[in-house]
Amino acid sequence: MSNLVSGTKWVALETVITRILQLISALYVARVLGPETMGTVALILVALEIFTLFSQMGITQALIHHNNPTNDQLATLYTVNWVLAGLAYIAIFLSAPAIAIFFDNEPLSELLRVAGLSVLIAALGQQTLALLQKELLFKAMAIISIIAGTVNVVTAISMVSLGWGIWSIVAGQLAGLLTRSGLAFVYGIRKALFSGFGASFRAIKPMLSFGFYQTGAMTMNMINSRADQLIIGKTIGVSALGIYSIGSQITLQAMQQINSIATKVAFPAVSKQQDDLEQVKRIYLAMIANVLLVSAPLFIGLAVLSPLFVDVVLGEKWTGLSPVLSILCGYVLVRSLGNMNGPLVMGLGKANWAFYWNVGLLFVIPGVIYLSSLDGRIEMVALALLITQLVLVTIAYFYWIRRLIGPCAREYVFTLGRPVLSALGMGGIVWLLYRGVTWENDLITLGVMVLVGVAGYLLFSIAINRRNLVGFLNGVFSKSGVAIPGVVSDRHH
Structure with missing residues (x-):
């Protein structure tokens, strides 16, 4: 399990650096x-996420789950990657x-036709990145991602400063992805991870079956998670979508990046x-503990300070963001618990469970979002999502956790x-x-509040959550620390 400690550290380093770069950009x-331009950006990103999902068809997850894939299987999967990517780009261009x-x-x-080139670029290094994750080689993944993230941010900020507007974001995304895929492809060749092209389709049939279920589950999950932006963009307008999308980017993407440290x-x-x-239960509970140690103070603190944060960071154009941001902080904090079920379900080979769960959500989430959007206020959409997510997390314990690893309500x-x-x-x-x-100076006020918050959280954690805090810090900073820090065991309480 020592690779888990090292892997967590490298994934954490990658996530912190790339997230800071992305947030600054x-x-x-x-x-x-x-807001209006950022609303258009949100529509581009949602559309590309849909097409990218079908260009990959769960192959990455299937490859990680399948033990000891042969060279013929790897070569055939690489061929399938390119075929699917080509079909996805044709669909983007025509639609x-x-x-x-x-x-x-x-x-x-x-904008979509140019940005859609990303599905072709991603196919170049997708398999190497999957193999690195499968073998817990997170150091190489982290270095590649940090370099690519830097290229993305530098390109976008440079071009927007020169007046290229929305094209700056498209260029930054393509430049960063080309760097990531290119470096992964070269690394794969040097480390003999690249098996070329192949056509042994019968050999990959079990893997494709797993991938199809995973794609179905991810499709339903993506629709449920992006329906808010699609519906807001259509019913309330692009400017409202711009405000909502930035709130989501600050909160939802931050949550996803934090969770990725655990899920990867x-x-x-x-x-x-x-x-x-x-x-498995030990791993699962430890990852929840570690995720919440970071995400809970971040999102609760941001919810409290959202008016000050918006004023200092974004300025007068974004005054309508503050109440939405506070509600979204609560929503993503609750949702992070549900996201942690993903690696548990996929790691135990229950891709079909995830598919059925997300099919059920498809009849709930879009309807909730649409009905709440009829009010014309994006705050109502965010509030409806928060309430719905609280109910879903409770149901998820009985649908996922109890059935997979046994009753553990008290530990949970x-x-x-x-x-x-x-x-x-x-x-x-x-x-x-x-x-x-x-306070007279908002920037100084924000800095003081952050310092007070950090100190306060540490004091409360020492009093309430000392075992997990110490275990987490040992796992992060100690080379010989426990393999999975922060596990709460029922017998200790």
Whole structure:
């Protein structure tokens, strides 16, 4: 399990660096371009996410789950990657005008056709990246991603500063992805991970079956998770979508990046231990504990300080973002728990469970979003999502966790309750100080509030959640620390 410690550290390093770079780029570009342009960007990204999903067909997940793939299987899968990517780009090119008409956004057509080249670029290094993750070689993955993320950000910020507008974001995405895929492809050749092209389609049939279920589940999940932006863009308008999308980018993408530290490590780790459910449970609870140690104070603190944050970082154009941002912080914090079920389900080979779950959500989430959007306020959409997610997390325990690793309600509640209570205590202190003291400089105020929040959270964690905090820090900073830090065991409480 020592690779899990090293892997977590490298994934954490990659995530922190790339997320900071992405956040700086997104906030700078948003401040310059304004809500309406960022609404168009959101539509581009959602459309590309849909086509990218079908260009990959769950092959990455199938490859990670399948033990000891042969060279013939790898070569055939690489061929399938390119075929699917080509078909996806053709679909993007042909459907772009219709998508632009649907959203009444004429520039969207040309932007999509150029940005859609990303599905072809991704096919170049997709298999190597999957093999690196499968073998827990996260150092190489981290270095590649950090370099690619830097290229993306530098390109986007440079071009927007020169007046290229929305094309700056498209160029940055393509440049970063080309760097990532190119480096992965070269690394794969040098380390003999590249098996060329092949056509042994019968040999990959079991893997494709797994991938089809995974694609179906991911499709349903993507529709459920992106329906808010699609519906807001159609019913409320592009400017409202711009405000909502930046709120989502700050919160939802931050949550996804934090969770990816856990999921990138947990999926292959669970896959390797899938015959030992006690070990699987240990991995699962540890990853939840570690994710919440970071995400709970971040999102609760941001919810409290959202007016100040928006004013300092984005400026007057974005005054309508603050209430939406506060609600979305609660939503993504709850949703992060549901996302942690993914590596557990996939690692235990239950892709069909995820598919059925997401089919069920398809009859719930879009309807909730549409009905709440009829009010005309994006705050109502965010609030409806928060309430729905609270209900879903409760149901998910019985549908996923209890059935896969056995009854563990008390351990589960202890694992998620302690960091959340610590973060709520911190949030209360920051809220009282911010509301009770008059400040003249907003930037200094924000800095002071952050420092107070960090200190407050550490104090509450020492009092309430000391075991997990110490285990987490040992796992991060100690070369000989425990393999899976932060596990809460029921017998200790």
